Amino acid sequence: MAExxxxxxxxxxxxxxxxxxxxxxxxxxxxxxxxxxxxxHRIDLSGVQRSNSAGVALMVEWLYQARRHQWPLAFVNIPxxxxxxxxxxxxxxxxxxx
Amino acid sequence: xxxxxxxxxxxxxxxxxxxxxxxxxxxILAATLLADAPVTICNVPHLQDVTTTMELxxxxxxxxxxxxxxxxxxxxxxIHTFQAPYELVRTMRxxxxxxxxxxxxxxxxxxxxxxxxxIGSRPVNLHIKGLEAMGADIKVxxxxxxxxxxxxxxxHIVLDLVTVTGTENLLMAAALAQGTTIIExxxxxxxxxxxxxxxxxxxxxxxxAGTDTLVIDGVESLHGAYYQVLPxxxxxxxxxxxxxxxxxxxxxxxxxxxxLEAVLLKLEEAGAQVNTGPDWIEVDMNGRRPKAVRIHxxxxxxxxxxxxxxxxxxxxxxxxxxxxxxxVFENRxxxxxxxxxxxxxxxxxxxxAVSVGIPRLTGAPVMATDLRASASLILAALVAEGxxxxxxxxxxxxxxxxIEEKLSHLGARIRRTPG
Numbered sequence: 001m002a003e004x005x006x007x008x009x010x011x012x013x014x015x016x017x018x019x020x021x022x023x024x025x026x027x028x029x030x031x032x033x034x035x036x037x038x039x040x041h042r043i044d045l046s047g048v049q050r051s052n053s054a055g056v057a058l059m060v061e062w063l064y065q066a067r068r069h070q071w072p073l074a075f076v077n078i079p080x081x082x083x084x085x086x087x088x089x090x091x092x093x094x095x096x097x098x
Numbered sequence: 099x100x101x102x103x104x105x106x107x108x109x110x111x112x113x114x115x116x117x118x119x120x121x122x123x124x125x126i127l128a129a130t131l132l133a134d135a136p137v138t139i140c141n142v143p144h145l146q147d148v149t150t151t152m153e154l155x156x157x158x159x160x161x162x163x164x165x166x167x168x169x170x171x172x173x174x175x176x177i178h179t180f181q182a183p184y185e186l187v188r189t190m191r192x193x194x195x196x197x198x199x200x201x202x203x204x205x206x207x208x209x210x211x212x213x214x215x216x217i218g219s220r221p222v223n224l225h226i227k228g229l230e231a232m233g234a235d236i237k238v239x240x241x242x243x244x245x246x247x248x249x250x251x252x253x254h255i256v257l258d259l260v261t262v263t264g265t266e267n268l269l270m271a272a273a274l275a276q277g278t279t280i281i282e283x284x285x286x287x288x289x290x291x292x293x294x295x296x297x298x299x300x301x302x303x304x305x306x307a308g309t310d311t312l313v314i315d316g317v318e319s320l321h322g323a324y325y326q327v328l329p330x331x332x333x334x335x336x337x338x339x340x341x342x343x344x345x346x347x348x349x350x351x352x353x354x355x356x357x358l359e360a361v362l363l364k365l366e367e368a369g370a371q372v373n374t375g376p377d378w379i380e381v382d383m384n385g386r387r388p389k390a391v392r393i394h395x396x397x398x399x400x401x402x403x404x405x406x407x408x409x410x411x412x413x414x415x416x417x418x419x420x421x422x423x424x425x426v427f428e429n430r431x432x433x434x435x436x437x438x439x440x441x442x443x444x445x446x447x448x449x450x451a452v453s454v455g456i457p458r459l460t461g462a463p464v465m466a467t468d469l470r471a472s473a474s475l476i477l478a479a480l481v482a483e484g485x486x487x488x489x490x491x492x493x494x495x496x497x498x499x500x501i502e503e504k505l506s507h508l509g510a511r512i513r514r515t516p517g
Contacts, residue, residue: 053164084166
């Protein structure tokens with residue numbers, strides 16, 4: 001079963017592991033409280049080894065939460081494989097990709 | 099509403115890859131409902147109808163994930179709703195394909211009646227009669243087909259008419275029925291065979307796929323699987339015609355020549371040099387103008403109705419007089435009126451389009467009326483003088499994966515304007 005984790009450092013959230021249907025649910029639970037604390041401005045995805053559309057769905061949810069708090073948010077260091085899914089889903093203009 | 103703007107007059111040259119078949123992937127996505135574990139579907143085309151089917155399954159509670167190659171993993175175990183609502187069915191008639199799997203696997207289904215259809219009457223009574231023969235209790239009320247059943251039972255079903263989706267719905271239902279089901283006068287289309295192959299990969303026991311008699315020995319359950327959808331023969335044929343109509347040379351790779359024999363024969367009749375390999379087809383017109391052809395549409399293996407509109411466009415610019423008779427659908431010549439606006443000399447006599455070919459059409463604003471009519475207008479635009487603006491292209495997005503990218507790759511001058 002795929003596993004993923006996230007670590008906060010200042011205004012940046014570093015994500016690691018594989019993002020699939022199961023791991024994303026756990027990762028959302030683990031990061032939910034971060035969106036009630038200090039502002040997050042960047043989510044660094046360089047540690048994502050593999051993702052499917054569940055990972056992209058989590059990016060959309062993170063963006064939604066950031067916008068609720070009016071935090072400017074950018075996704076950085078997106079792996080090519082994940083960027084390809086974002087393009088398949090035609091979300092490249094919706095998600096703030098740096 | 100988005101539009102396509104095409105500047106004609108450029109012969110198309112080059113090669114491209116066929117996408118997965120729309121008419122196969124939609125029933126296969128519906129078939130995943132029958133499984134008791136995740137099913138992964140590969141070679142899925144990026145089409146609006148696929149998105150609609152995913153939304154339909156998602157609303158039922160089915161879990162779907164997609165990877166970067168558009169492989170879709172479907173896990174039906176989380177399903178909680180057994181309904182296909184009107185707002186989805188009216189945009190995609192293929193939604194009816196969930197009826198058989200839902201009744202067979204979960205004993206209940208509520209599927210909206212599709213309503214009117216732009217290309218003529220396509221009743222679903224044969225689906226209903228077949229499921230009733232297998233023991234389902236079906237009521238049509240408030241615009242919905244409401245079906246209930248304990249485990250379906252095998253039956254001997256003779257279809258009054260050859261129906262592709264009817265055959266597919268009953269095939270899927272029979273896969274989990276108790277005992278043996280025989281479907282006579284079944285559709286023989288390659289997409290039906292592909293569905294049967296997918297079901298067999300999931301553990302079903304089916305024989306006779308590709309003939310007019312299917313024999314299905316029902317099993318207790320179907321398991322998860324990986325399945326690669328077959329290439330789209332209609333998309334393949336459309337791009338080959340784009341090469342032929344422009345006097346160019348087009349090679350389509352990752353396709354199946356054996357599924358396109360009737361179309362390839364007509365391309366040869368039109369003067370094209372056709373070469374094939376195990377998984378590719380090349381059409382070369384050597385710069386010549388095509389010759390007009392005579393065609394009767396009929397169920398597979400005869401000439402496909404889904405290629406009729408494209409050949410009407412070819413005849414419009416071909417040497418001589420061509421005749422195309424539509425015998426499958428009753429109102430499938432809406433593109434003729436639009437082609438006439440581009441200067442085509444076509445007369446409709448009942449269900450036959452008689453064309454006197456002219457060397458060149460003229461660009462005009464035209465309106466797509468259905469999926470294959472849209473393809474026909476784009477082909478005509480490729481050989482028209484000046485710009486053709488094709489409106490209502492949501493029809494084309496239902497069935498052609500990245501059409502402007504693929505045509506541009508062959509040298510066409512085509513662009514999309516946002517609505």
